[in-house]
Amino acid sequence: MLSDKSVSKLIKLEAKRQAEGLELIPSENYVSVDVLEALGSVFTNKYSEGYPGRRYYGGQEFTDQIETLAIERAKKLFKCKFANVQPLSGAPANLALYTALLEPGDTVLGMDLSHGGHLTHGHPVTFPAKIFRFVRYKMKDVETGEIDYVELEKVAKKEKPKIILAGFSAYSRNIDYKKIVEIAKSVKAITVMDASHIAGLIAGRALRNPFDDGFDVITTTTHKTLRGPRGGMILVRDSEEIIKKVNKAIFPGLQGGPHMNNIAGKAVCFAEALTPAFRTYAKQVLKNAKAMEKVFKKHKIRMIGGGTSNHLILADVFGSLGVTGKDAQTVLDEVGITLNMNVIADDVRSPMDPSGIRFGTPALTTRGFKEKNCEKVAEIMIEVLKNKDDKKIKSEAKRAIQKLAKSHPIPKRFG
Ligand SMILES: *Cc1c(COP(=O)(O)O)cnc(C)c1O
Numbered sequence: 001m002l003s004d005k006s007v008s009k010l011i012k013l014e015a016k017r018q019a020e021g022l023e024l025i026p027s028e029n030y031v032s033v034d035v036l037e038a039l040g041s042v043f044t045n046k047y048s049e050g051y052p053g054r055r056y057y058g059g060q061e062f063t064d065q066i067e068t069l070a071i072e073r074a075k076k077l078f079k080c081k082f083a084n085v086q087p088l089s090g091a092p093a094n095l096a097l098y099t100a101l102l103e104p105g106d107t108v109l110g111m112d113l114s115h116g117g118h119l120t121h122g123h124p125v126t127f128p129a130k131i132f133r134f135v136r137y138k139m140k141d142v143e144t145g146e147i148d149y150v151e152l153e154k155v156a157k158k159e160k161p162k163i164i165l166a167g168f169s170a171y172s173r174n175i176d177y178k179k180i181v182e183i184a185k186s187v188k189a190i191t192v193m194d195a196s197h198i199a200g201l202i203a204g205r206a207l208r209n210p211f212d213d214g215f216d217v218i219t220t221t222t223h224k225t226l227r228g229p230r231g232g233m234i235l236v237r238d239s240e241e242i243i244k245k246v247n248k249a250i251f252p253g254l255q256g257g258p259h260m261n262n263i264a265g266k267a268v269c270f271a272e273a274l275t276p277a278f279r280t281y282a283k284q285v286l287k288n289a290k291a292m293e294k295v296f297k298k299h300k301i302r303m304i305g306g307g308t309s310n311h312l313i314l315a316d317v318f319g320s321l322g323v324t325g326k327d328a329q330t331v332l333d334e335v336g337i338t339l340n341m342n343v344i345a346d347d348v349r350s351p352m353d354p355s356g357i358r359f360g361t362p363a364l365t366t367r368g369f370k371e372k373n374c375e376k377v378a379e380i381m382i383e384v385l386k387n388k389d390d391k392k393i394k395s396e397a398k399r400a401i402q403k404l405a406k407s408h409p410i411p412k413r414f415g
Helices: 005-020 033-039 061-078 090-101 149-159 177-187 199-203 240-254 260-273 276-298 317-321 325-334 362-366 371-386 391-407
Strands: 082-084 107-111 133-137 163-167 190-194 217-221 232-236 312-316 340-342 356-360
Touching (some): 033 260, 061 082, 061 199, 090 190, 090 217, 090 232, 090 240, 149 177, 177 190, 199 217, 317 325, 317 356, 317 371, 325 371, 325 391, 371 391
Parallel strands (some): 107 163, 190 217
Antiparallel strands (some): 217 232, 312 356, 340 356
C-alpha cells in the first residue's frame, strides 16, 4: 500500500475503472501481477548504459543477466538471431530504426496513414518526416483490404527506398510478406515490419511470422497483443551488420540508460508468451474478432477491408448509421465500452471527428471472453449506436456491460 494517499487513491480509481468497463481499444491489454512486480522492482534504481558485458558503470552483475535473459527469450519467441530490448517504446524503436539504417534525405516506403499506417511511419507532424522522405502505398480495394502490390512495386522502382515498411495500427487484413520481400530485393531495400499491434498474435503463432517469409527486421511495442510492460523492441532476423547499427543507434545514438525494471518486465512477458496457454489466447483473440465481425455483417455495417483477419475491426459508423466516430466513441463510453474514433480510408471527415471507430478483442480475450460474449458486446454496441439518444436503452446496455465485466474479472495470472 502506498503511503502517498493522493496517488494511491488515483491508482484505486483507475483499477476500478478498468475492472468495471470493457476495454475494446485494440492496442490495450492487461499485464499479469508478475509483470507488474518486475516493473516495480529495484531494477528501477540502476543505471546500466551500454549492453551486457559492455557497460559504463559498475555493479552490473544482475542487470547483465536480466537483459540477456530478455534478449534470449525474445529471440526464441520470434525465431530470430538478434534482439535489442532497450527501446523505451514503439515510437522510439522506429526512430532508432530510421537512425540506424538511413542518412538524412533517404527514402522510406510505407503504408498510407489513412489506409492503416502509423504516425511514426512518416506523418508530416512527426520529426522523422522532416529528416527523411516518406512515400506511400495504399489498399487497392478498400472493400477487401487487399494492398495494392502493383502500385507498391511501381513506387519502389521509381523512388528507390532504403526501407520498405510494412505494419499498421488500423488495418484488419494480412500482409503478403513474400511479395514485399520480392519487391524489396529488386530495389535492394531492407524490409521492416512494424508489428506493434500484432506481435502477440505472431508470437502466439496465430498469424504468420514475417521472418519466415524473409523479412529483415521487426520493430514492435511490447504492451499491445504481446501483453507485456509498456516498451519497445527491435528484432533482426540474421544480419549482424543491421543489429550492430541498431544497437549503436539506440545507445549512444538516441537513448541514455535503459529502463532495466522495464526490461525485467519484458523478460517475464516473453516467458508468458512462450507458453501453450498464450497460443490458445492468441487464437481466441482472432476467433473473438470474427464473432464481432459476424454481428456487424448481419447488421450491414460497413467494415473497412470488408471484415477482419486479425484482432481489430474498423467500422464506418458514419457511412452506415449516420453516427460520427466521435459521437460513437462518446455514447459507447457512457455505457462502459471504451474504444476510439478513427479515420477510415480516404475519409471525407476530419481526424477530430472522423467517420470510423476502431475496436478489437485483445483485452476482452485476456478477461476470458469467448465468441458468444463478444457477439453480445457487438449487439449491444450496435443497439446503442442506433439509439444513441434513448436513455432507457442506454441504461439497459450499461447494466448488461457491467454484468459482463463482473462475470469476467481481470485475471492476475494467465493460463
Ligand atoms: C502503437 C504503435 C506504435 C507506437 O508505440 P508507442 O509505444 O505508443 O510509442 C508504433 N507503430 C505502430 C504500428 C503502433 O501500432
